[in-house]
Amino acid sequence: MLFVAQRTTAFILAVAVAAHLATILFAVRGGLTAAQILARTHGNVAFALFYAIFVLAVAVHAPIGLRNIVREWTAWRGRSLDFALILFSGLLLVLGLRAVVAVCS
């Protein structure tokens, strides 16, 4: 199940990261200031939805990958590892969604 979740979110992230980078390059090229960017993102539902999905995918994808790395490179196993990574997932989710709310609301 973790494998399916990681592969599915990887697919979402492949699209989302590309769109994210393209947006950054576009915004920087036009010489927009932070205030001008925020003026465009405030109240933008599509923007908020896109980044909410992005954050959700990251919160699922990153902890699973990190779990694999920890299992391969250290002796840490079991429920304590799973619990730590659920906390990490929660942290990513809270920080990410907080940023989305700040930029879009």
Next chain:
Amino acid sequence: MSDVLAVDVWRGAENGQFQAFTLPRRQHQTVLDVVTEIQREHDSTLSYRFACRVGMCGSCAMVVNGRPRWTCRTRVNEVVSGDERLRLEPLRNFTVVKDLAVEMTQFFDKWKAAHGFFEPGTAPEQDFAVVPPQTKERQAADAGIECIGCGVCYSACDVVAWDRDYLGPAALNRAWTLVNDVRDRGQAERLKAVSHDNGCQACHTHMNCTNFCPKAIAPTYAIAGLKRVLFRRALRSA
């Protein structure tokens, strides 16, 4: 070609050291010839394993100059040029019994753990099963069926080196041949047995197993096949 061959051979178990030997260099000598000559002419206490000498049994596999190989099918000329030394070690990722001989129990236990055995079901077919050779399943099984369990892929696998509980390429390849056996009645248990933290999903697709397999089998593709089947099953059940 030099007249002499300098050989470094691993001696001892996990904690051991290399011992140097010098032998006459011969035109077509195999690495197994070299090991046998050392044991018969230089040091009779050298331990190693072999049986058929012609690439059928797979028991003479060792690490030759850093790469896992069948020593009976490897000529010295293929791995040593000029005055280079020949370095022989036991297979990686196995417990060393002594010198070049390794313990294979864990390797074969993993075949069992991966349900790498035919499951006829409670009521086996009464008649011969007809499996046309051109069917997709039969061809997928054929691609991996010639494995003789030499352990070369297991020795080459980085994931096994990181995680000693990982089932490994040979066991997963065997499981994949059985997943494609239309007569088998133990698919649900087998797929469960290969789908966990130490199962097929742990494979990084480095392809070392496929690169080094002396039988030109591609366990990487077998493992990818298992991942694919499991992915589809998970989506269907969700």
